[in-house]
Amino acid sequence: MAKKKILFECQHCGLTTPKWMGKCTSCGAWDSFIELNEHQQEVVKQTKKSSSNSAKAISINKIKEESVYRYSSQDxxxxxxxxxxxxxxxxxxxxxxxxxxxxxxxxxxxxxxxxxxxxxxxxxxxxxxxxxxxxxxxxxxxxxxxxxxxxxxxxxxxxxxxxxxxxxxxxxxxxxxxxxxxxxxxxxxxxxxxxxxxxxxxxxxxxxxxxxxxxxxxxxxxxxxxxxxxxxxxxxxxxxxxxxxxxxxxxxxxxxxxxxxxxxxxxxxxxxxxxxDIASRFFNRNSQQSGSALTVIMEGSRPIILEVQALVSESHTPNSKRQATGFDNNRLNMLLALLERKLEIPLSGYDVFINITGGIKITETSADLAILAAILSSFRDRAISKETIFIGEVSLVGDVRDVYGMDVRLREAKMQNISKALVAKKPLEKTGIKTFIVDEVTKLLEWY
Ligand SMILES: [Zn+2]
CATH class of the missing domain: 3.40.50.300 (P-loop containing nucleotide triphosphate hydrolases)
Incomplete structure (x- = not known):
């Protein structure tokens, strides 16, 4: 007769071991292990197996396409x-x-x-x-x-x-x-x-x-x-x-x-x-405050105009704060270092806060240029016209790079009555928007 297998499982992280532990070595939880009965062990085995099913290879031309039927959620x-x-x-x-x-x-x-x-x-x-x-x-x-x-x-x-x-x-x-x-x-x-x-x-x-x-x-x-x-x-x-x-x-x-x-x-x-009316929900066309710049990001197939807000204020603590909501903090630090280095903007004594309006999280790099523009605008206390958008990825050496879907982004901006765009490269198609080339971050200064 086969010996009964004993298995313990952490109820916090799911680590399984043959021995009971007081403290989980994986997640650090105390007293979190319970012994699994045979049925539970079977479920563990089956759920693990589903990801590693073994089967024979078949020529790609002999495989039937899976057609997925869907119905509308009505939303x-x-x-x-x-x-x-x-x-x-x-x-x-x-x-x-x-x-x-x-x-x-x-x-x-x-x-x-x-x-x-x-x-x-x-x-x-x-x-x-x-x-x-x-x-x-x-x-x-x-x-x-x-x-x-x-x-x-x-x-x-x-x-x-x-x-x-x-x-x-x-x-x-x-x-x-x-x-x-x-x-x-x-x-x-x-x-x-x-x-x-x-x-x-x-x-x-x-x-x-x-x-x-x-x-x-x-x-x-x-x-x-x-x-x-x-x-x-x-x-x-x-x-x-x-x-x-x-x-x-x-x-x-x-x-x-x-x-x-x-x-x-x-x-x-x-x-x-x-x-x-999603297109116009992520920015406020009427506010003319310093520290705000517009950009267009792509979310799947949809271009969305976003407002990037920056607040630069003198720091009263030895360690100045850098905090971004809706944007990657590490990327913000990189952009700030670039501003200091290439544009000689002395930001070390300042706290910098970034906020992307509407609760969206930016997952692409096309908003870099708008982030820089918003920071400069706040630092100098000069408002940027809401007729202008900024689209471009900024590299570590300070040049600005073109991003995919530029024509789609610019056409969307045009639909929202934006007339000017600061971009890295002239777009291939006519979009009805006047474009200005900013292929290095230093050229951004000409706009203030
Ligand atoms: Zn654990």
């Missing part, structure tokens, strides 16, 4: 970030800080999908069905084929799914759910793995699209384990917090499409909905 921006719509049988994690609007968005979407004749189940472990009903009234989501279930036991949820043909399932939230087969607390690694594994199985089995809500801690990770991200098909996160007018939903993983696109939402009295 324009959610469809966009999902890559075109909801894939039946898929498992999606939607994360964000508490209060950002995850529940209202999915309740609204649930109601809208229900009104197309599909059966939708909203499982809440956080609120009573009465509370959800109140909110559904406000969101106009009270549709006959939207079903509510207040339940935290996985077994009961699975029974409900067996009893009715559901197309769409919302779990609010993963942190409250628990499987009675497991003794560890809700939100722990073993629980989350077991629940996700079961949900994945039922999604594929019954071709139900499942959306799981996950709350994010202050440190920016899903409260409880990260393991969820590896197991699901699609991961979407809300950027920023609930204080912002616009909420950005960004894709981090998508088994059925690209993760390039973002979704832009706004909080209104009837909940979190697709934002309208």
């Amino acid at each position: 324009k921006e959610l469809d966009m970030v999902l890559g075109g719509g909801i894939v039946p049988g898929s498992l999606t994690l939607i994360g964000g800080s508490p209060g950002v609007g995850k529940s209202t968005l999915l309740l609204k979407v649930g109601g809208d999908i229900a009104s197309t004749g599909k059966n939708v189940l909203y499982v809440t472990g956080e609120e009573s069905t009465g509370q959800i009903k109140l909110r559904a009234n406000r969101l106009n989501a009270n549709k006959d084929s939207l079903y509510l279930l207040s339940e935290i036991r996985l077994g009961q949820i699975l029974i409900e799914i067996q009893e009715r043909e559901y197309d769409f399932l919302i779990i609010d939230s993963i942190q409250t759910l628990y499987s009675e087969d497991i003794s560890s607390a809700p939100g722990s690694v073993t629980q989350v793995r077991q629940i996700t594994f079961e949900l994945m199985r039922i999604a594929k089995d019954k071709n139900i699209a499942i959306f799981i809500i996950g709350h994010i801690t202050k440190e920016g990770s899903i409260a409880g384990p990260r393991i969820l991200e590896h197991m699901v098909d699609t991961v979407l996160y809300f950027e920023g917090d609930s204080s912002q007018e616009l909420r950005i939903l960004r894709g981090f993983k998508n088994r059925f499409g690209s993760t390039n696109e973002i979704g832009v939402f706004e909080m209104r009295s009837d909940g979190l909905v697709s934002a309208t």
Whole structure:
């Protein structure tokens, strides 16, 4: 008879070891190990296996293309970030800080999908069905084929799914759910793995699209384990917090499409909905303050005009502060060093703050030139005309480089009545915007 295998698992990070440990060597947590029973060991094995399936190689010309069928979530921006719509049988994690609007968005979407004749189940472990009903009234989501279930036991949820043909399932939230087969607390690694594994199985089995809500801690990770991200098909996160007018939903993983696109939402009295008039929402055309410069970034297929704000003020501490919101801090430090070195701007005695309006995070380098322009504008206390945009990547040696999609960016700027652009290279196409070439950062000084 084979010897019974013993396995322990850290309930914070998911590290498994054959020996019990008082302190986890991976995440440093104390007293976090529990012993896994045979069934749990099997789930661990299977979830690990799914990423390393062995199979024989097949000629590429003999492989059938996978066609992915999707249906609309009835929400324009959610469809966009999902890559075109909801894939039946898929498992999606939607994360964000508490209060950002995850529940209202999915309740609204649930109601809208229900009104197309599909059966939708909203499982809440956080609120009573009465509370959800109140909110559904406000969101106009009270549709006959939207079903509510207040339940935290996985077994009961699975029974409900067996009893009715559901197309769409919302779990609010993963942190409250628990499987009675497991003794560890809700939100722990073993629980989350077991629940996700079961949900994945039922999604594929019954071709139900499942959306799981996950709350994010202050440190920016899903409260409880990260393991969820590896197991699901699609991961979407809300950027920023609930204080912002616009909420950005960004894709981090998508088994059925690209993760390039973002979704832009706004909080209104009837909940979190697709934002309208996105093109003009990320900048204020009318303010004429120093420290503000406009640029155009690309978010997937969409050009978005952004306002970069800088505040340069004399520092009263030995270590001056450099802080960026929505922009990479290391890149800011690099740009500041460049300003000192190439433009001889003595910034060492100054605090520098950067803010990108609208709660968007810049993930490309095209905004470098606008960051420099905003810093110079604040430093010299001279406002920049809102007729001008800055687009260009700045290199370590101080030259400015062209970025992709310049024609698309300039055409968007033209649509928003911007007349001048400072760029690294003359664009190939006529865009109706007067361009000025700034191929070295030193040339930026001529503009002040
Ligand atoms: Zn650990």
